[in-house]
Amino acid sequence: MNWWTIDETHDPARKSWVEGAKGHRDFPVQNLPFGVFSLAEGAPTRIGVAIADHVLDLGALATAGLVPAHLSDICRDATMARLMGLSPQDRSALRRSLSDVLCDEARRSEITPMLHPAQDCMLHLPTRIGDYTDFYVGIHHANNIGRQFRPDNPLLPNYKHVPIGYHGRSSSIRPSGVPVVRPTGQRKPPEADAPIFAPTARLDYELEMGVWIGRGNDLGMPVPISDAAQHIAGFCLLNDWSARDLQAWEYQPLGPFLAKNFHSTISPWVVTPEALAPFRMAQPLRPEGDPQPLPYLLDADDQAHGALGVMLQVHLTTQAMRDAGLEPHRLSHGPASNMYWTVNQMVAHHASNGCNLTPGDLLGTGTISAPDREGFGSLMEISQGGKMPLTLPTGETRSFLEDGDEISITATASAQGYVSIGFGECRARIGQAIDKAISSAP
Known part of the structure; x- marks a missing residue:
């Protein structure tokens, strides 16, 4: 199986009963990415599936017998280590089962308790990254x-x-x-x-x-x-x-x-x-x-x-921009x-x-x-190594990032005749260096 095989899960007419899924910027039912989440600091982690502004508990779905039986144990894992090792055939079978239950109106009352608002979920690394x-x-x-x-x-x-x-x-x-x-x-x-x-x-x-x-x-x-x-x-x-x-x-x-x-x-x-x-x-x-x-x-x-037909974007906010209620400033976009x-x-x-x-x-x-x-x-390119600083809406200039600056990367995959999907956000804010002397004493 090649990764460019298109099947019924990509049908633009396929509609989920999950509120907000249709037309969602990143996570319509045609996407269904996997991740690892918890419901509180220190709570057990579990594998989830993003659908609109919700996270579907994959382990709960497996316990209910709504995934392929031979994948049930893997779906109840605390990380994606074993799920990542699945064959494309097994991953496709799991994808179809997820798509089916999220589009079957008769399953709404059964599945709804397994959905958690994304804003209530803490997201973690999908697995321990070996290399x-x-x-x-x-x-x-x-x-x-x-x-x-x-x-x-x-x-x-x-x-x-x-x-x-x-x-x-x-x-x-x-x-x-x-x-x-x-x-x-x-x-x-x-x-x-x-x-x-x-x-x-x-x-x-x-x-x-x-x-x-x-x-x-x-x-x-x-x-x-x-x-x-x-x-x-x-x-x-x-x-x-x-x-x-x-x-x-x-x-x-x-x-x-x-x-x-x-x-x-x-x-x-x-x-x-x-x-x-x-x-x-x-x-x-x-x-x-x-x-x-x-x-x-x-x-x-x-x-x-x-x-990949994916469009990438990078946005910057500074502390002064946030204080002024300004929208993030787009630094770049490209394929x-x-x-x-x-x-x-x-x-x-x-x-x-x-x-x-x-x-x-x-x-x-x-x-x-x-x-x-x-x-x-990168800013190294935008500012030509610092020779041409960037001017922001506040009048601030940047050659490189300062403390309090926040970078956000987003992306959208799109093609004519298909529903666009996204990747979620890759975002982080710059904090101050740790002021701690390094001792040379033995």
């Missing part, structure tokens, strides 16, 4: 950033041959809403002769999508590009915060470290490949003269369906198809050396940007 890898497949971002340092040759020689990535830290990934503590680290101001240890002065966001790994592969066994889709459990939004000044000082020769590992924010709902089936699109053609991918990264079906490599190519390359991927691993696409200002995916 996190961040790619760099947004070619316009690579070009935009590269021009600031290498105007005549922004892309490094390997970029168009290999999906570039690095292995990041998973322990600091948090769901939407958790504040970001401004990181402290080594940075070298341009006017200084030596580095200092201080809070970052160039904190930035990065607009990305997250890819959840489903069924894994054994150590030593590569994942063929033609089979890569079978190993993807779903998608989310990802803000991979970056301390640009720390990064400039530390990244050579080994790449990102403390400038990237302090916090990453994800949207908590896992939008399944099945939900995104109507929004598959052809991978944009490579410019004439670009090399074709090596055979292990080239698949005709992937080239025909490997991109997720601005990726040089497909998600399947990312998975196939990651496992090509025999690396074992496991259910619940998370991949980041890297910053998705555009060739024009409206679609830039």
Whole structure:
């Protein structure tokens, strides 16, 4: 089964009895993403399904015998670890059962007690993330950033041959809403002769999508590009915060470290490949003269369906804007198809050396940007490295993020003839650095 198979669950005429589901910006019945929620601080977690402004308790549904019998135990788990490992066939069967009960008016009175207002639910990470890898497949971002340092040759020689990535830290990934503590680290101001240890002065966001790994592969066994889709459990939004000044000082020769590992924010709902089936699109053609991918990264079906018809948006609010009651200021918007490599190519390359991927691993696409200002995916691009500060409606200016600033990423998948779906919100506010001296005493 391919992830672009369209069935009755995508029917735009399908209507749920859940109030507000029809026309919901993110979670109509044609979506049905999975997540993990609790009803109070410290309360047991359970798997939920987003429908309109409600969360459906999947465990309660399983106890009532309203999911496929062989999936009942998995649906009652406290995290999505085992659910992520389901085959696409089982995930599709579960999706159909959910769609059926949420569209069957006769089930309303039975299911309603299993629905909880989303505002009463605490959302958590879907599972313990074992490993996190961040790619760099947004070619316009690579070009935009590269021009600031290498105007005549922004892309490094390997970029168009290999999906570039690095292995990041998973322990600091948090769901939407958790504040970001401004990181402290080594940075070298341009006017200084030596580095200092201080809070970052160039904190930035990065607009990305997250890819959840489903069924894994054994150590030593590569994942063929033609089979890569079978190993993807779903998608989310990802803000991979970056301390640009720390990064400039530390990244050579080994790449990102403390400038990237302090916090990453994800949207908590896992939008399944099945939900995104109507929004598959052809991978944009490579410019004439670009090399074709090596055979292990080239698949005709992937080239025909490997991109996502998703529009991404980033908004900023400052404390002054909130105090004045102003609407969030849109920083950028652009399509997720601005990726040089497909998600399947990312998975196939990651496992090509025999690396074992496991259910619940998370991949980041890297910053998705555009060739024009409206679609830039970071402040580093918008302000041209701080040379052209952005002016906000309050008259404030920003080259990089200040304490109290809040970044929100949203996205909508749309295609003619189908109901649009969303991903929920990926949001976090910047807090002050922790003023705590680091002792050098033994």
